[in-house]
Amino acid sequence: MIKAEPGDKRSFPLVTINTDLVITGGGLSGICCAITAARQGLKVALVQDRSVLGGNASSEVRLWVLGATSHMGNNNRWAREGGLVDEILVENTYRNPEGNPIIFDSILLDKVKQEPNIELLLNxxxxxxxxxxxxxxAVKAYCSQNQTEYYLKAPLFCDASGDGVVGFLSGAAFRMGAESKQEFNEPFAPTEEYGELLGHSLYFYSKDTGRPVKFIPPAFALQDIKTIPRFRSFNAKEYGCKLWWIEYGGRMDTVHDTEKIKWELWKVVYGVWDYIKNSGNFPESETLTLEWVGMIPGKRESRRFEGDYILKQQDIVEQRQHEDSIAFGGWSIDLHPADGIYSSAPGCNQWHSKGIYPIPYRCIYSKNVKNLFLAGRIISSSHVAFASSRVMATSAYVAQAVAIAAALCKEHQCLPADIINSNKTALLQQELIHTGQFIPDLQLQDTGNKAAQATITASSELKLLELPADGQFLTLNPAAAQMLPFNSGKIPDISFSAYCETDTVLQIELRICSRTGSYTPDTPLAAFQYPLQPGVNQVSVRPDIVLDAEQYIFLVLHKNPAIKVARSSQRITGILSVFNTVNPAVSNYGKQEPPEDIGIDPFEFWCPQRRPAGHNLALTLSEPVNGFTATCIKNGIARPTTQPNAWVADCKDPQPFVSLQWEQPVTIKKMILSFDTDFDHPMESVLMTHPETVMPFCVRDYIIYNDRDEIIYEKTGNYQTRNVLLFEEGITTTRLKIAVQHPSESTPAALFEVLCFE
Ligand SMILES: Cc1cc2nc3c(=O)[nH]c(=O)nc-3n(C[C@H](O)[C@H](O)[C@H](O)COP(=O)(O)OP(=O)(O)OC[C@H]3O[C@@H](n4cnc5c(N)ncnc54)[C@H](O)[C@@H]3O)c2cc1C
Known part of the structure; x- marks a missing residue:
């Protein structure tokens, strides 16, 4: 028994932790930084003030994680972020296709707890x-659950706290609010009327109980729904992320006024629910109950800290290259009116760029606090650029670079800025690519990768001559395009069937993207017109065009509701159909037509359809697409760019395998295999139900043999992108044979990359 006599003032116990890296904030950025760093061998303390991880992605706020894929509503093909954020989203899609936020919490906790190098301090x-x-x-922290104080000492710190608490307290230079147009020459910089900051939001979830449920609102609920100019947009079935526009606080101090903002948002949420339940306008709400209301607001914007470079509008729109690129973004520039829900302006003003844009390393450390890394929405960017870089998959992707940079700082006993100043940028980029980070226009060099020196052969290589017409016909409404990767040289003839019931004309174009490695089909190469007669017509496109470099071409079939074209059920890595269609969720109205003076490009959107739709167009080619060679597994790029960058087996190969042969025996302790989990799939983490748990292109079963044909590794039921195989004793061999099973009859086996290290 403890019996405390009356005494003097007491203190809580103090725990001192010495570690390599202290990360403040356990949002997706903090998590991806912590796990990536821990896997590099760093001892990490991850301090999170809430009882669960995930920040805005957690069950406390319930935002879906998004990034460059942008709900598949822009022209950023194969743009889901790689590395840890990919691993988490693929895991969540596998375990939690219904998007239950509680399950997502458990996956995040699980991932962090599996890392022995992470000391996780919740609450x-x-x-x-x-x-x-x-x-x-050192930073000081306090846990109210165990009444314990923590003193966390380290040579390096990372602020991933959203509001930048460590940056603020340490005196790091920051900005809050919008820059003028003049400061960075950003034509899209908002006027004062539009506002300086994005506001907070609170979500609610409703549930059908199957029996009548009454609702008596709290006294603080909004009384007059008409104070919300767009109140007619509410409907009884929408909740969660769909109501992102319940936003408020953009004219207040989004740090210190947060509690006031939260009360206003509660007022709105309960008032909206009162309107839905009790106005009589929504009879379908009779059996609905309010299942959950957010306790803490989702914060969009507060402080942005200054690094050695400030990302700006032009970097995004022009997709500018940087010597020190470490990640990419691809969400639209997405500004909101500061009055949020009380504004009569549209809830957001989103403008996309033609493709993904690189993010430089100089944005992710403080320019004046020398051992402070920045991660999440606080990285060094202008208000306008932040409007794109702030989304969670992008933030987390950038945070992975913090982790690798921290590991380099430890190894070389240096500070964040020294990586630039002492020419270690390339090292940082290579280490990042090694961990699964895709950085535009960079590829893995062969340093240490024994696969790069191997002779690669395969049982077969797909020579794509045909996408067989075995699917339903597709009406050309909207317009459709087939993306095909061709090498430099003459474009082959392309033939397909088109069906119509009356005389009509099929308009065809061949297009490419003006920027290598992006996928906005803005450059016409040739146009053709084919008069069609009732019935099935064989169309042959004979382009007399020579490509000077490998790239994707778009076979564009213009909209014509009188025409149907054959589809194929075959799905092949790096082969995709896209449609000139609308996705209002991300301000895609088929074509982006910005006002002239805001520095944004006009262009069309050509986007894939979500499965189970999204079939390829059936066609035959006079010469095969040859890009699926076995040597792709060592070309240092693990996703499609200007080519599929994957070995793809012939569909008819009964036992596909790829072999790596060395002249002298090599010893391998670590192998990394990269499979196709469809980098076009956004894998929204909550709310949205996905029709599949394993991506159709992903090899599920494979066996690896050594030069004595002994099995050294066997996997069944794979669903992950990257399989990291560790052989503690080392495998010494002159040959590795990786035998894979086709994922399905309609999808041949594919492998992006094999890395072998001693
Ligand atoms: C309504 C809304 C809609 C949005 N829509 C999307 C969307 O659809 N998809 C998308 O990807 N992004 C979206 N965003 C943007 C995105 O959610 C944020 O920009 C993103 O969460 C920023 O990530 P972060 O890791 O910096 O911050 P957070 O996710 O906020 O994580 C920071 C963490 O740090 C913790 N923390 C704070 N202070 C301390 C402290 N002193 N000590 C310890 N821990 C601390 C917080 O509790 C939090 O868990 C939206 C934002 C809002 C508000």
Missing amino acids: TVVYDLNKKDDRIT
Whole structure:
């Protein structure tokens, strides 16, 4: 028994932790940074003030994680972020296709708890720090659940707290609010009337109980729904992320006024529910109950800290290259009116760029606090650029670069900025690619990768001459295009069947993208017109065009509701059909037509359809597409770019395999295999139900043999992109044979990459 006598003031116990990297904030950025760093061998303390991980992606807020794929509503093909954020989203799609936020919480907790190098402190808030000169020496934190104080010491710190608590307390230079147009020459910089900050939002979930449910609103609920100019947009079936426009606080201090903003949002949420339940306008709401209301608001914007570079509008729109690129973004520039729900302006003003854009390393450390990394929405960007880089998959992707940079800092005993100053940028980029990060226009060099020196052969290689016409016919409404990767040289003839019931004309174009490696078909190469007669017509496109470099071409079949074309049920890695269609969720109205003076490009959207739709167009080619060679597995790129970058077996190969042969025996302790989990799939983490748990292109079963034909590894039921295989004793061999099973009859086996390390 403890019996405390009356005494003096007491103190809580103090726990001191010495570690390599202290990360404040366990949102998706903090998590991806922590796990990536831990896997590099760093000891990490991850401090999260809430009881679950995930920040805005957690069950406390319930936003779906998105990034460059943008709900599949823009022209960023194969743009889901790689590395850890990919691993988490693929895992969530496998375990939780219904998008249950509680299950997503459990996956995040699971992933972090599997890392022995991470000390996770939940319910622990960082509130103070110590500094010596221009460096942080320790942060102080407190956990109210165990009444314990923590003193966290490290040579390196990462602020992933959303509001930038560590940056703020340590005196790091920051900005809050919108820059003028003049400061960075950003034509899209908002006027004062539109506002300086994006506001907070609170979500609610409703549930059908199957019997009548009454609702008596709390006294603080909004009384007059008409104070919300767009109140007619509410409907009884929408909840969660769909109501992102319940936003408020853009004219307040989004840090210190957060509690006031939250009360206003509660007022709105309960008022909206009162309107839905009690106005009589929604009889279908009779059996609905309010299942959940957010307790903490989702925060969009507050402080942005200054690094050695500030990302700006032009970097995004022009997809500018940077010597020190470490990640990419691809969400639209997405600004909101500061009055949020009380504004009569549309809830957002989104403008896309023609493709993904690189993000430089100089944006992810403080320019004046020398051992402070920045991750999440606080990275160094202008208000306009932040409007794109802030989304969670992008933030988390950038945070993975913090982790690798921190590992390099530890190895070389240097500070974040020294990576640039002492020419270690290439090292950082290579290490990142090694962990699954795709950085536009960069590829893995062969340093240490023994697969790069191997002679690669395969049982077969797909020579794509035909996408057989075995699917339903597709009406050309909307317009459709087939993307095909061709090498430099003459484009082959392309033939397909078109059906119509009356005389009509099929308009065809061949297009490419003006920027290598992007997928906006903005450059016509040739146009053709084919008069069609009732019945099935054989159409042959004979382009007399020579490509000077490998790239995707778009066979564009213009909209004509009188015409149907044959489809194929075959799905092949790197082969995709796209449609000139509308996706209002991301301001895609088929064509982007910005006002002239805002520095945004006009262009058309050509996007894939979600499965089970999204079939390829059936066609035959006079010469095969040859890009699926076995040597692709060592070309240092693990997703389609200007080519599929994958070995794809012939569909009829009964036992496909790829072999790596060395002249001298090699010893391998680690292998990484990269499979196709469809980088076009956004894998929204919550709310949205996905029709599949395993991507159709993904090899599920494979066996690896050594040069004595002994099995050294066998996997069944794979669903992950990257399989990292560790052989503690090392495998010494002159040959590795990787035998794979086709994922299905209609999808041949594909492998993006094989890496072998000693
Ligand atoms: C309504 C709304 C809709 C949005 N829509 C989308 C969308 O559809 N998809 C998308 O990807 N993004 C969306 N965003 C943007 C996105 O959610 C944020 O930009 C993103 O969460 C930023 O990530 P972060 O890791 O920086 O911050 P957060 O996700 O906020 O994570 C920061 C974490 O740090 C913790 N923390 C804060 N202070 C401390 C402290 N002192 N000590 C310890 N821990 C601390 C917080 O509790 C939190 O868990 C939206 C945002 C809002 C508000």
